[in-house]
Amino acid sequence: MSNDLNATHDPNLRSWVETANVAGCDFPIQNLPFGRFRPAGSNEPFRIGVAIGDRVLDLEAAHVLEHSDMNLVMSASPAERAALRALLSEDLREGSPRQNHWELALYAQADVEMALPCTIGDYTDFYTGIHHATTVGKLFRPDQPLMPNYKWVPIGYHGRASSIGVSGQRFKRPHGQTKAPDAEAPSFGPSKRLDYELELGFFIGEGNAQGEPIGIAKAEQHLFGVTLLNDWSARDLQAWEYQPLGPFLSKNFATTLSPWLVTMEALAPFRARSFDRPAGDPLPLPYLDSDVNRHTGGLDITLEVWLQTPKMRDAGVPATRLTRSNAAQAAYWTAAQLVAHHTVNGCNLQPGDLLGSGTLSGPEPDQAGSLLELTLGGKNPVALPNGERRTFLEDGDTLTLRGYCERKGAVRIGLGEVSGTVF
Amino acid sequence: MSNDLNATHDPNLRSWVETANVAGCDFPIQNLPFGRFRPAGSNEPFRIGVAIGDRVLDLEAAHVLEHSDMNLVMSASPAERAALRALLSEDLREGSPRQNHWELALYAQADVEMALPCTIGDYTDFYTGIHHATTVGKLFRPDQPLMPNYKWVPIGYHGRASSIGVSGQRFKRPHGQTKAPDAEAPSFGPSKRLDYELELGFFIGEGNAQGEPIGIAKAEQHLFGVTLLNDWSARDLQAWEYQPLGPFLSKNFATTLSPWLVTMEALAPFRARSFDRPAGDPLPLPYLDSDVNRHTGGLDITLEVWLQTPKMRDAGVPATRLTRSNAAQAAYWTAAQLVAHHTVNGCNLQPGDLLGSGTLSGPEPDQAGSLLELTLGGKNPVALPNGERRTFLEDGDTLTLRGYCERKGAVRIGLGEVSGTVF
Known part of the structure; x- marks a missing residue:
């Protein structure tokens, strides 16, 4: 075989x-x-x-x-x-x-x-992008960008399955509560800090019975394949709502996936070492560690973010690339580690369940997978080729993620693309 | 009609x-x-x-x-x-x-x-029990038990649907990472602080289209009915994992529901005023406020927690009641407010979706809906009638929640019960 x-x-x-x-x-x-x-x-x-x-x-x-x-x-x-x-x-x-x-x-x-490529039962979003977690952490918690648990626990939280759509999804700008740091009370209105997040979506194949964890050695066998995932995020809603139980309305109004589920078998020639932990970082606990995972747990996938504004569209200006990063260099934890962690407490995964990688920003500022990072929290607008600027997304903006694998001696494998538009 | x-x-x-x-x-x-x-x-x-x-x-x-x-x-x-x-x-x-x-x-x-009474698509757990939030907040964050957003935002987070079971559920004690405050590194093993949470589960009837919020005036029409819900929680896993994205493995190993879905129509004679906000608390923002909700948004449901240990079972000692509280006196936010809040950003609810109330502890110490509260974080063990003591749940313990409505001039309506056993 x-x-x-x-x-x-x-x-x-x-x-x-x-x-x-x-x-x-x-x-x-x-x-x-x-x-x-x-x-x-x-x-x-x-x-x-x-x-x-x-x-x-x-x-x-x-x-x-x-x-x-x-x-x-x-x-x-x-x-x-x-x-x-x-x-x-x-x-x-x-x-x-x-x-x-x-x-x-x-x-x-x-x-x-x-x-959508399948019926998604449960959706879990992880937070494996360490450069993303560090940059965003600085904005939310300047004194402690990375929590003490980050290098021990693959941080994740449950997401909303019902509002996940396929590429081409159009969604209304979410409304909600926001509170300026100096305001006495929150106000209600449309989000003014609407963002995207560049992620991979890992789909579960064979599930596990409740109470029966999937060991790290078998975790890869339970992964079916990968899509691109845009985890749209309303940053102003998020900042006000997220404590103490995590993001909720700031994330669950829409999530968009690319339509083609690229199998783990197709990605076999593009496996990479898992994230190179800098000296001083702890080794993963045994339930998250294996030789195979260290050597081939990563995925050498190039990821790109493209933006086209309504003015660009009307003037025939093509989408412009905002970012290029690489999944293996961005993710502190591998997909196999996410499966092992998710089930170690007995939680059951089912065929079609979706695990988001978290935002896969590279180490350099221009490899950032969200506007929050690219604009340093909205302070430094991004300049677009037609003279426009963006801090966060404006109505009519179309955001597209692309992904592909290229290596010497192998044929290029594409993940296709996922586009979405806010109106 | x-x-x-x-x-x-x-x-x-x-x-x-x-x-x-x-x-x-x-x-x-x-x-x-x-x-x-x-x-x-x-x-x-x-x-x-x-x-x-x-x-x-x-x-x-x-x-x-x-x-x-x-x-x-x-x-x-x-x-x-x-x-x-x-x-x-x-x-x-x-x-x-x-x-x-x-x-x-x-x-x-x-x-x-x-x-289970239906297929549960998405499960959201809220945090409406203000006495619970205050007591638990003191344990996790002595300086700031209630976050500044609590009285403005009905705090909620997405839960795991796949591991929800019906009364009679038996589950293995979850394993995971925990870290003692004075330890240098986390360790891995079975949870030593396994707890229950006394909640109601609200089931969605008619859904809403993505992008179309449900106003507070129509929110009740989208509620189908109520069950009892036990949100089993591993407190030691929770303390280490929950920042910054909320509880995950500490909650998703099992959640247990009572089998009988009591309709909102059956509960009509037991509607109550929504939570009496103390002087100084803000009024709800307009999208969360209505006269009807103020006057009849609450549910006058008596809630009880019962425990039977293996030794009690073997000796023929019946289960002992740990707690009695009342939903209307415990919940800062009504079910209608949860529906209005959940959808105000355009998130779509679907028939069969489940909203947990959060732990419905009363204002008095003996009305607490979890062991974390009853034992003040494990410091004051609960004494059982056969001489045993409990800080947290031990293997073989069976925990039962009961709920019922009683009022003069109305026939008693029961929610039945939900039992679960850890092994």
Whole structure:
């Protein structure tokens, strides 16, 4: 089985879907991410597809699956998942006898509408970006930017599943309570400090029974794959509400995901060392530590943030890049450590549960994954190519996250993109 | 329609199910709570039932419903809900022509197994118990027990839905990181400060669309009903992990609910003034305030906590009551205010979503809804009738919450009970 999986990464593989063979494509035959789609404008139920080049393969029409329940696909064992990946890889290759049949099951991505990749039961957002935690901590708590627990506990909190949407999500600017430091009482109104957060979303495959923790050695087997995640945040609401139980209305009005779930198998060539702890940092406690995790727990994914304002859109100015960072260099804790930590108390994870990475800012100021960081709390506006400036998001702004993996000797794997617009 | 509803509260109503007419019964014909059940020991799918006396009426077998989807029942409009209640009340009354048919759809509660009353999408836990917040705040932050936001913001945070279980839940003592104040580093092991929390669970009926807040005037219409909720808490894990993003593993290993969902309609005779704010407290902001809410936003529900240790069980010593409090006197914010606050930023609630009240401790020390409060952080053990003492829960302890409404001129309405055992 592992031989089959290795074969699916072979850089020489070419697909009979020609657009999958174009250099720089997000979805070559080495990727094979899952999503849920239907013909744009139709009312058909969403069904499971695999992205290949600029097409989607309908897995039911291709007789690969007999259902459209992505959570069921995700609950499969690692061996079953590997077999499915091997089958898709073989039959999408140049020369496959299945080409004639499967061509009838292809849609142009431009012609389909995407849903969230699966039903999300519980959503947990972590806080693994140590550069983010440090910079933001300085703004909220100048005397103690990183809490004493940060290097011991993978800090996380529960998020809201109902308001998670797929790329293209448009949401109203949230209203709520805010209080200026010098004001006697809070006031109510629209958020004036609306921000994004650059995150990865890790999806759980096989779950665990309540009371049965997942050890660090098996944690990777319970990860199904990865999307981009934008954790929209109303900073002024957050500052007033977050003590003592954490962020609530400042985060739960909307969260946006990219539509294509890139599997852990597809990311295998892009594994990296876990975060290099500086001298003096404690070793992880044994339940969070393993050789494999140290050597390959990280994900070498390049992440980018792009912004287009309404004025830019009207003038035909393309989106401008605000940030580029790298997941492996940003995250103090690996996805496997998040799974081990989340379940060590007996908490049960279920197929389709979502774990957010937290904001993945790099160590340099221009690698920051939020406006809060880029503008130092709104003090230093970002200059845009058309002369506009931004401290926080304004109505009509469209924010796009992109992610991709590039390494010598491997074919580029893209995560696609996630866009969202506030109005 | 309102006439029909008033008629369902008539204290003179008697049911042809004789046990429903016994004084002190939790489930008289004025109650009619919903639950999901199946014959004990069977593998049948759970179906929707209504508790009446010591029986359960199977709503599908009685031809009242044609499905077993409780969330669908909960999504009905207030008028549809009132009609269903009126129908159940009329046909369970003495002299109903339906008696002969419906007797065939009855099960003894002793012979059935209960599930959670519905599928819970998102679970939010609030912190409305001001006496609890003050006492606990003193333990965690002696200099500032109540945060400056407490009397302005109904503080809440997202909880974990997957680990919520129904009365009878047994769970393993959670393991995790704890750190003694004087220790250099945290250590890993079983929680030594395992606690319960006495809460109500409010269930959402009709939901709202994302971006469309529910105003305070309409908030009650979106509440379907109430259960008892035990928010098990590992205090030592909580103290180490909760900053800056709130409680996580200290809460999400298990949460237990009573099986019978008592509707807001059944509770109508037991509405009370909302919390009497002491002089000097601010008025709620307009989006949280209404005359109706001030006058009838509260719930006059008596709440009790009972404990039975393994030694008591073995010796035939019945459970002993640790606490008695009252929801209306404990909660600074009403359920309607929680709904208005939760959605004011555009967050969407869905049928079956659960809002926890937070720990409903009364103002007196013996009205405390957790051991953390009763024992002043573990310093003053509670003495049990068999000579044992408890600071926190020990293995095998069974904790039971009970709730009921009693008022002159109205028939007693019970919430039943929720039990859980740590092992």
